[in-house]
Structure formats: C-alpha cells, structure tokens
Amino acid sequence: MRPTRSHLRRILAAVSAVSLVSAAACTPRPDVADDVVKDFLGDLEDRDIDGASGGTDAVDVAAEQIDATWTGLQADGLDATLNDVKTNGDVSTAMYTLDWDLPGDRNFTYDATLTATKSGSDWTVRWSPTVMHPDLGNGQHLELRKVAAQTADVVGSDGAVLLTPGIQWRINVDTDKVTDLSGTMRKIAAALESAHSRDDSVPTIDVATATSEAQDAGGTYSVAVLSDLVGSQVSDILGDVDGVSFNDEPTMVRPDPGFAPDILSRISGLVGDDLEGTDGWEIVKATSGGASVGSVDSVAATPAPAVEVSLSKEVQTAAQLAVDTRDDAQAMMVVLRPSTGEILAVAQTPKADEEGDLALTGQYPPGSTFKMITAAAGVGEQDLTAASMVGCPSTINLGGRTVTNYNGFSLGTTTLRNAFAQSCNTTFAEISTNLPEGKLKDVAADFGLGRDYDIPGLDTITGSVPTGEVMLDLTESGYGQGLDLASPFGMALVAATVANGRTPVPTLVETGTGGTKDADGEAATEGDPIDQHVLDNLREMMRAVVTSGSGSAISGAGEVYAKTGEAEYNGGSHAWFAGYRGDLAFATLIVGGGGSEHAVAVTSQFFTELDNAGGE
Structure with missing residues (x-):
C-alpha cells in the first residue's frame, strides 16, 4: 500500500528524532502545535480522511464532515497554506488558507483558523466545522451547486418571440408491464383523437402500426410527443393505464404552434448551443440531509442573449394568410428584405407542403417575370432605355x-416601358435573340439567379438560365420559357437585387458555424453593384406594370414595383408575380394557377393583411 504523506512525515520525524537526540538534549525544542497543524493540513490536502481526522479530538465526526466537504465540492484538489501559528500556553491558534480546485477550472479560496490544545505532551486539533470554513455550523459541510443559465429565446426580426424554453410531454409504454398491448394502444389512440378534434396540431397514431413497433422495440416505447398544454389534457383523458407514463422534457416551444413549423424546427436544431448561456455556480452550507442553509460564495449564471432569426412574425403571418386564400392549389410566397438579405417569410399551402420546400427549391419556368433580367440586358447591352421605341x-x-x-x-411600335408593362413576348424574345451567347446567363447571375447558396437552416435553389449555344434557347429565355427555370426564392432575390442595387446575401440565422456560404464554401458576399442607368430604367418599367400595365390590380397597395408572369407548360400555365415595395421584395407563384392575375390577387391580399396588422 502506498504510504500517505502523513505516514511519511512520521517516519521522517522518527529518524530525525534519533539522529538529533543529543542536539535536542542541548537545545530544548519549543513546545508548540506547529507540527500537528502542518500534519493536519497536509492530510487535508491529500484527502487522507483517516490521517486528518485522526489528529483531531472528534475522529468520527471530523472524518464524516471532511469527507462530506470534499465530496460536496466535487473538488479535484486542494492547496492548504499555513500562514501563522500563535501559542499561548496549552492553546494554539493556527491561521491558514484553503484553495480548492473545483470542476470547470474554478477556484474557491478563503482563510480559516483552527485551535489546537495540549493534553499532557500531545497536541490535538480541536474539531469544529469552522475548521473547514469559518461560516459552517454544527453538522454542516460545503457543497458546490450549479446555477443554471436561463435558456434564451429565439426572436424574429420584428422582435416577436418565435421559440421559447418550455417542456413537452412524451407518452411512453412499458411493454414489459402491459398485458394487452393492442388494447393499451387503442386507449392512447382514442385519447389523442379526442384532443386532435379540438386542436389539429395534436398527433394521432395508427393502433396496428404502433402496436407492431412497440412489440419490435421491446421495453419502453415512445408513442407520441405532445405540447405542455396538450400533454396535460391527454393525460386527463387517458387516466391511469398500466404501463403508460408521461415524461416531461425540456424543449424549445413555439408560442404560435402553427407558425412556420418546418423552418422553426430546423432553426431549433441549429441554434441549440447558442441558447444555453454560461452556467454559474454557488457554494452553499449544506446539512447532512443535503438541505441548503445559506451561501458562502457564488458566481451568477450568464444567460445567452436572444438569438435573432430573419423571419418576421408579421410578414410570415401575412404571407401565410395570403397563400391560404388559394388552398386549392400549390400556392407559395417568399419575402426578402432587400437591404439586408433577411428571409422574412416562406409561406406555402398544405398542397405545396406535400411535395416539400417548393417555394425554396422548386424549379419552374418563370414566365414573364424573367423579363426583368431581359430588360436589364437590353438597357445594359443594347443601349435601350424605358423610352426607346420598340416593336411589339x-x-x-x-x-x-x-x-x-x-x-x-x-x-x-411602342416604348420599351409599355412593352414591359403589357408584357410583350415578341419584344423581349427579339432582345434576347440579339444578345451574345452567354450574356443573358451572366446578367441573370448579376441579379442572383443561378447563384448557389448554403444557407444554415434552409435548402435553396435559385434557378438556372441556358448559355444559349442554340439560338432557340436564347429566344425562348428572353420571356422566361424554354430552359429558363427559377424558384420563388430565386425570383424574390432578383426583385431584391433591383430594389437594393446589388444582390444581397440571403440569410436566415447566424450560427456558431457562420452564416450563408457560397458554392465554394466561402462566406457569401453581396453581388457587384448594378449599373445605375440600368436600375433607373428597370425600376421605371416595373413601376409602369402596376400603374398602367398587367399588374394594375395591385395599384392600391402602395408604391409597388413588379412584373407579372404566366409560364406555359404542357397542360396549363403557372401564375407568377414578383417585385418589391419599400424594403420588402417578394415572389408569388401558383403552380398551374393560370393567368398572372391570380398571383397578383394573392400578393394584394398579402399587403392587405400586412397593412391591417400595422406592418411594413
């Protein structure tokens, strides 16, 4: 067995006593408690409970309380420094410093005193809880306790709380304690159906499937996860059923359960670490039963600041209400803030949801909304202006x-402005046909269409434009047909570029791994500035669409700049509308929706909802 430091000290002391016996006879040693105190502090440092307590006048009590403090502090080590010993007859007072090495690179340091008394020729440490800390009372020891940092909220760009700390309830079935598993699942299914009838966000289960999965899993099987309120309701409905338990679990909850559930689920997974903050700690005086009777030191927890995401509660709600007016179709809308690239809203009808994130990744011919790019190419490459006379x-x-x-x-023969406002395919097909190979593709990229982004929390595809090696491709691309493809996200980015003067970096949330990346994995940057002459003429044409052209049905919604689009395909056409108002850029698509007037109507409803809510 490895000797402790106290044993080694005693061996050395014995050797020294023998070798120096003659000197001691000539020079009497001072009768003080220094060695006993040093031994005690050395044993305390070594966590030699027997050695330390054995030097006291209350061996059992001292051992229990020394061990309780070492254990309670979860200490990794201790430095004990003897500062002074003062002796007055048979009583000595020792002053010392204890420096505890605690988990998490923390130190807890303080001064303490003890008293040693002499009985006969022996000195003994008089035990008191104050030996371990001056504030301890009878039966008390020190404990380190975590002070948990409050989890932060996730807030939208308009300050609305989108995710907040809460709990969820998990329904578990212990298959080892259930005699009729199928019957138990039927009871759970009935309780869930009852709650679902009042709140369609409550999940339901298929009894046969759940029973089979539980049998295969064995042991405890998780049946469903419910919100806090719903969990209580289902528990009340279900009552006491053998083998069924409800476990509460911390989670981030949505104050509005119906608000952008898919995107918020992704955000919650992305920003979990950013919400946690830094835990604090407290050292308490604890009784033998673990009850805290006071604090002797503490460091407050540091909560993390709220994590802001670009989604706007007002804008997203208005967009969702607007597309839901066409819940018979795959209708969708994307709204960006041109000045910052913030993605404010991604709204889809349930029919669109069935096929995934169509608003962000769906690829459709953009129809005449693409004429924004063709018009920019005509102004920039062919010296056209909004006032130029062109054939239609x-x-x-x-x-x-x-x-x-x-x-x-x-x-x-009419102005380019009017040809744009009335959406002349022939005019813009001729412009694109006369462009050099690859030029229309390059101009589209200048407006963000065809660029690839890696946006934390979202999967996006802007679109693609053919190079135009074949003349037919150039011709059809000019009015958004042929091989032109775009998502509503891509066309919203084009509109944002017109409003901002350069393509902004689209963002949803900044995470610990950084924000939006480009196709090479580097931090995405804004596009190059669009020539002001091009912007001025393009904006003039887009405004004419609303004041006197194909988008005039939205003229009452404020100063909107936009382009309508009807993209034909075998069997029908898609209804498009893309543009901006102030610092809001949008793109609306109804798949197979027919004429562009339907997309204009959805967008008009969006602005009505937003304005009624007092939004932007």
Missing part, C-alpha cells in the same frame, strides 16, 4: 421559332 407585333419569327403574345395582342 402579335407574332414574330426568330430563327424559325414563332413567338406569340398572350391572346395574340399587338402594340405595334
């Missing part, structure tokens, strides 16, 4: 491809 025949043959305006309308 009902049909035009370009390299063997006959292009026709909607319903065959013709404006003859």
Whole structure:
C-alpha cells in the first residue's frame, strides 16, 4: 500500500528524532502545535480522511464532515497554506488558507483558523466545522451547486418571440408491464383523437402500426410527443393505464404552434448551443440531509442573449394568410428584405407542403417575370432605355421559332416601358435573340439567379438560365420559357437585387458555424453593384406594370414595383408575380394557377393583411 504523506512525515520525524537526540538534549525544542497543524493540513490536502481526522479530538465526526466537504465540492484538489501559528500556553491558534480546485477550472479560496490544545505532551486539533470554513455550523459541510443559465429565446426580426424554453410531454409504454398491448394502444389512440378534434396540431397514431413497433422495440416505447398544454389534457383523458407514463422534457416551444413549423424546427436544431448561456455556480452550507442553509460564495449564471432569426412574425403571418386564400392549389410566397438579405417569410399551402420546400427549391419556368433580367440586358447591352421605341407585333419569327403574345395582342411600335408593362413576348424574345451567347446567363447571375447558396437552416435553389449555344434557347429565355427555370426564392432575390442595387446575401440565422456560404464554401458576399442607368430604367418599367400595365390590380397597395408572369407548360400555365415595395421584395407563384392575375390577387391580399396588422 502506498504510504500517505502523513505516514511519511512520521517516519521522517522518527529518524530525525534519533539522529538529533543529543542536539535536542542541548537545545530544548519549543513546545508548540506547529507540527500537528502542518500534519493536519497536509492530510487535508491529500484527502487522507483517516490521517486528518485522526489528529483531531472528534475522529468520527471530523472524518464524516471532511469527507462530506470534499465530496460536496466535487473538488479535484486542494492547496492548504499555513500562514501563522500563535501559542499561548496549552492553546494554539493556527491561521491558514484553503484553495480548492473545483470542476470547470474554478477556484474557491478563503482563510480559516483552527485551535489546537495540549493534553499532557500531545497536541490535538480541536474539531469544529469552522475548521473547514469559518461560516459552517454544527453538522454542516460545503457543497458546490450549479446555477443554471436561463435558456434564451429565439426572436424574429420584428422582435416577436418565435421559440421559447418550455417542456413537452412524451407518452411512453412499458411493454414489459402491459398485458394487452393492442388494447393499451387503442386507449392512447382514442385519447389523442379526442384532443386532435379540438386542436389539429395534436398527433394521432395508427393502433396496428404502433402496436407492431412497440412489440419490435421491446421495453419502453415512445408513442407520441405532445405540447405542455396538450400533454396535460391527454393525460386527463387517458387516466391511469398500466404501463403508460408521461415524461416531461425540456424543449424549445413555439408560442404560435402553427407558425412556420418546418423552418422553426430546423432553426431549433441549429441554434441549440447558442441558447444555453454560461452556467454559474454557488457554494452553499449544506446539512447532512443535503438541505441548503445559506451561501458562502457564488458566481451568477450568464444567460445567452436572444438569438435573432430573419423571419418576421408579421410578414410570415401575412404571407401565410395570403397563400391560404388559394388552398386549392400549390400556392407559395417568399419575402426578402432587400437591404439586408433577411428571409422574412416562406409561406406555402398544405398542397405545396406535400411535395416539400417548393417555394425554396422548386424549379419552374418563370414566365414573364424573367423579363426583368431581359430588360436589364437590353438597357445594359443594347443601349435601350424605358423610352426607346420598340416593336411589339402579335407574332414574330426568330430563327424559325414563332413567338406569340398572350391572346395574340399587338402594340405595334411602342416604348420599351409599355412593352414591359403589357408584357410583350415578341419584344423581349427579339432582345434576347440579339444578345451574345452567354450574356443573358451572366446578367441573370448579376441579379442572383443561378447563384448557389448554403444557407444554415434552409435548402435553396435559385434557378438556372441556358448559355444559349442554340439560338432557340436564347429566344425562348428572353420571356422566361424554354430552359429558363427559377424558384420563388430565386425570383424574390432578383426583385431584391433591383430594389437594393446589388444582390444581397440571403440569410436566415447566424450560427456558431457562420452564416450563408457560397458554392465554394466561402462566406457569401453581396453581388457587384448594378449599373445605375440600368436600375433607373428597370425600376421605371416595373413601376409602369402596376400603374398602367398587367399588374394594375395591385395599384392600391402602395408604391409597388413588379412584373407579372404566366409560364406555359404542357397542360396549363403557372401564375407568377414578383417585385418589391419599400424594403420588402417578394415572389408569388401558383403552380398551374393560370393567368398572372391570380398571383397578383394573392400578393394584394398579402399587403392587405400586412397593412391591417400595422406592418411594413
């Protein structure tokens, strides 16, 4: 057995006593308690409970309380420094410093005193809880306790709380304690159905599937997870059923359960560590039963600041209410803040949800909304302006491809502004056909379309534009048909670029791993500034769409700049509308929705909802 430091000291002391006996006879040693105190503190440092308590006048009590403090503090080590010993006859007072090494690179340091008394020729430490700390009373010891930092909220860009700390209830079935598993599952299913009838967010289960999965899993099987309020309701409905238990678990909950559930689930997983803050600690005086009777030292917890995400409660709610007016279709809307790139809203109808994140990744021909890019190319590359006179025949043959305006309308010779406002396919097909190969693709990229982003919390695809090696591709691309593809997210980014003057970096939330990345994995940066001459003319044309063109139905919604679009495909057409008002850029799509007027109507409803709520 390895000797403790106290044993070694006693061996050395014995050797020294023998070798120095003659000197001691000549020079009397002072009769003080220094060695006893040093031995005691040395044993205390070593966590030699027997050695330390054995030097006291209350061996059992001292051993219990010394061990309780070492254990209670969860100490990794201790430095005990003797500062002074003062002796007056048979009583000595020792002053010393205890420096505890605690978990988490913490130190707890303080001064203490003890009294040693002499009986006959022996000195003994007089035991008192104050030996371990001056504030301890009878039967008390020190304990380290965590002071948990409060979990932070997740708030939207408008300050609304989107996620907050709470609890959820998990329904468990212990298959080892259930004699009729199928019957138990039927009872749970009935309770869930009852709650679901009042709140359709409550999950339901298939009895046969749940029974089979529970049998395969064995032991404890998790049946469903419920919100705090619903968990209590289901527990009351279900009553006491053998083998069924409800466990409460901490989680981030949505104050509005129906608000962007898919995106908020992703956000919750992304920002979990950012919400935790830094725990504090407290050293308490504890009784033998573990009750705290006071604090002797503490460091307060440092809560994390609220994590802000770009989603806006007001904007998202308005967008969802707007697309839900077309819940018979796959309708969707994306709203960005042009000045910052913040993604304010991603709204879809349940029919769109069935096929995933169509608003962010769905690829559809953008139709005439793409004319924003073709018009920019015409101004920048062909010296056109909004006032330039251009042809708008009902049909035009370009390299063997006959292009026709909607319903065959013709404006003859008119301004580019009017051709844009009335959405002349023939005008813009001719502009794109006369562009150099690859130029339209490059201009689209300048407006964000075709760029790839890695946005924490979201999967996105902006779209794609053909290079145009074949003339037909160039012709059809000019009015958003052929091989042109875009998502509502992509077209909202195009509109945001027009409003901002350069493509902003789209963002949802900043995480510990950084924000939005580009295709190379580097931090995404804003696009190059768009030529001001191009912007001025393009904005003029987009405003004309609303004041006198195909989007005039939204003219009462404020100063909107936009472009309508109807993208044809075999069997129908998609309804598009994209643009901006103030610092809000949007793109609305109804898959198979027919004429663009339907997308305009949804967008108009969006602004009505937003304005009624007092939003932007």
